[in-house]
Amino acid sequence: MNSIKKLTTALVIFCCLALVSGCAQNSAPNITKPGSTATDKNKKTQKMVDKKVVLYRVPTDGSPYLLAESKIIKVTNNDFALATVKALVETLPADRKMQNVFPKGTKVLGVSVQDGIATVNFSKEFTKKTEGEYASLMMVNAVVNTLTQYPEIKKVRILAAGQKIVVLGQMDLEEPLARNESFIKKVK
Amino acid sequence: MSLLKRIMILCAFILAIVGFGSVSAANTQITAFNWGVNKENTLRLVFDITQLTRAKAELTSSMLKVTVNGKLKPDIQRRYAVNSSKVKSISLLAQGDKTVLILPLKQTLKSSEYKLFVLKKNPGAKRPDRVVLDIFNGGVSADTPNKRAGTHICVVPTYSVTGGIKGKHITLDPGHGGTDPGTHGLITGVTEKEITLPVSLKLRAILEKKGAIVSMTRTTDRDVWGPEATDVQELQARVDVAEKNKADLFISVHCNASVNTDIGGFSTYYNPKTSYDESVAENIQESLLKTASLNDLGVREANFYVNKRCSMPGALVELLFLTNAREEKLLRSNWFQNKMAQAIADGIEDFYKKNGGVS
Numbered sequence: 001m002n003s004i005k006k007l008t009t010a011l012v013i014f015c016c017l018a019l020v021s022g023c024a025q026n027s028a029p030n031i032t033k034p035g036s037t038a039t040d041k042n043k044k045t046q047k048m049v050d051k052k053v054v055l056y057r058v059p060t061d062g063s064p065y066l067l068a069e070s071k072i073i074k075v076t077n078n079d080f081a082l083a084t085v086k087a088l089v090e091t092l093p094a095d096r097k098m099q100n101v102f103p104k105g106t107k108v109l110g111v112s113v114q115d116g117i118a119t120v121n122f123s124k125e126f127t128k129k130t131e132g133e134y135a136s137l138m139m140v141n142a143v144v145n146t147l148t149q150y151p152e153i154k155k156v157r158i159l160a161a162g163q164k165i166v167v168l169g170q171m172d173l174e175e176p177l178a179r180n181e182s183f184i185k186k187v188k
Numbered sequence: 189m190s191l192l193k194r195i196m197i198l199c200a201f202i203l204a205i206v207g208f209g210s211v212s213a214a215n216t217q218i219t220a221f222n223w224g225v226n227k228e229n230t231l232r233l234v235f236d237i238t239q240l241t242r243a244k245a246e247l248t249s250s251m252l253k254v255t256v257n258g259k260l261k262p263d264i265q266r267r268y269a270v271n272s273s274k275v276k277s278i279s280l281l282a283q284g285d286k287t288v289l290i291l292p293l294k295q296t297l298k299s300s301e302y303k304l305f306v307l308k309k310n311p312g313a314k315r316p317d318r319v320v321l322d323i324f325n326g327g328v329s330a331d332t333p334n335k336r337a338g339t340h341i342c343v344v345p346t347y348s349v350t351g352g353i354k355g356k357h358i359t360l361d362p363g364h365g366g367t368d369p370g371t372h373g374l375i376t377g378v379t380e381k382e383i384t385l386p387v388s389l390k391l392r393a394i395l396e397k398k399g400a401i402v403s404m405t406r407t408t409d410r411d412v413w414g415p416e417a418t419d420v421q422e423l424q425a426r427v428d429v430a431e432k433n434k435a436d437l438f439i440s441v442h443c444n445a446s447v448n449t450d451i452g453g454f455s456t457y458y459n460p461k462t463s464y465d466e467s468v469a470e471n472i473q474e475s476l477l478k479t480a481s482l483n484d485l486g487v488r489e490a491n492f493y494v495n496k497r498c499s500m501p502g503a504l505v506e507l508l509f510l511t512n513a514r515e516e517k518l519l520r521s522n523w524f525q526n527k528m529a530q531a532i533a534d535g536i537e538d539f540y541k542k543n544g545g546v547s
């Protein structure tokens with residue numbers, strides 16, 4: 001036990017010294033910096049490629065399972081997450097069995113990905129009140145399930161006009177949300 | 189260069205290891221987890237362990253993570269709200285034979301501001317072996333120490349799932365109310381709040397007959413926090429009722445709605461913040477489906493505020509669709525309201541029966 005204590009003390013002292021010397025600030029070179037936020041501006045400087053993505057759409061028949069739409073969208077290396085959410089929110093599905101239930105006027109202001117968490121910033125229209133729990137529940141799960149198709153995205157945080165949303169309908173959006181397969185229609 | 193890099197990665201976190209290395213993790217169990225603030229304003233978190241084991245703490249700028257080599261007993265609560273100047277919340281994760289304690293930090297913590305250590309068992313005081321994490325000045329603030337606690341730990345009251353329904357504290361939450369009508373029926377215009385309240389009142393009577401002690405977030409047509417409440421205040425007020433009553437179970441009652449008037453059926457939602465929520469939802473849903481030939485829309489995970497923020501297990505029941513003509517009629521009828529209330533109560537009783545053997 002004594003030797004473990006000594007070792008622990010030595011380790012702590014070593015680390016404290018290391019901290020004082022300032023190396024902690026540079027110690028994680030692999031972490032994406034917040035500057036990776038994709039916006040429309042830096043699109044032009046990147047090469048556009050076609051990417052096949054899945055958009056989880058709300059069914060027209062009002063049933064409580066999301067339907068998967070396959071779509072080819074134009075993306076750059078930097079903005080695949082932004083382009084995907086924009087396609088989900090700002091376009092209509094091709095199939096009549098699917099609909100777009102995002103409140104009228106909802107825009108995607110930005111999407112950033114850091115440490116496995118995608119932060120989606122919607123315009124303020126996103127928080128418009130809807131009747132019943134159905135629409136908001138489906139809408140949020142559509143965003144989360146669509147973005148978590150990418151292995152680099154594990155959870156999704158949703159903001160409106162840059163502000164944290166604590167409650168939407170009956171839902172708690174304060175913490176980032178994980179994929180919810182129970183909302184996806186299983187194709188047999 | 190590579191050596192420098194390695195050192196740099198090493199010092200990204202501060203590591204402290206305590207304990208006894210000779211004991212294998214596989215045999216160690218964590219039988220209880222308690223925390224509290226003592227009069228020195230130290231936030232103390234304690235794992236009761238079946239035998240001495242190893243633990244390590246890793247400190248980064250945003251998080252303090254403690255890994256204890258011991259298996260977490262499944263009925264230990266996993267998430268706690270904490271009023272601390274240093275720590276945002278307390279979460280436990282079971283990772284096989286190890287248990288990880290995660291403390292997201294409000295501010296950078298110095299390595300001198302916490303201490304991880306092992307306490308050997310004290311048979312005289314009936315204390316088992318323990319792994320202890322102290323966070324100094326981790327209480328609310330330096331001048332408001334928690335007076336209830338002496339130098340010992342104040343045990344956070346937790347829910348019980350064993351011993352049957354008798355004596356269980358159950359909080360019922362009739363959805364919406366007051367200024368918030370919820371959704372509405374398309375034929376009669378009946379509102380969701382006009383259905384959820386009578387069903388919940390009937391449910392209370394049946395649960396009380398089964399021996400439960402029932403509290404309600406509301407017993408009349410009113411807002412729980414108040415008419416001017418924000419959405420957060422209103423929902424938190426419902427959670428507060430359950431916490432104040434030290435509820436063992438929290439059930440929120442709602443009715444569904446859809447743009448498609450053909451859609452109908454029962455669904456029961458849960459948030460898996462304890463290991464019991466899913467089972468509560470499953471038992472209620474199964475029982476509801478016996479009431480009549482109605483659609484099964486499933487037991488589903490959702491992040492509903494009331495379920496997520498309550499510390500005890502629970503579910504949110506979506507009773508049929510007010511937008512479906514047949515179901516609107518059923519929802520309005522007294523006999524079917526009784527039937528649904530009976531079904532929810534039976535489902536709750538089933539849940540407790542199934543958990544009867546586990547202590």
Ligand SMILES: [Zn+2]
Pocket residue numbers: 132133363364370371380442443
């Ligand atoms: Zn409702």
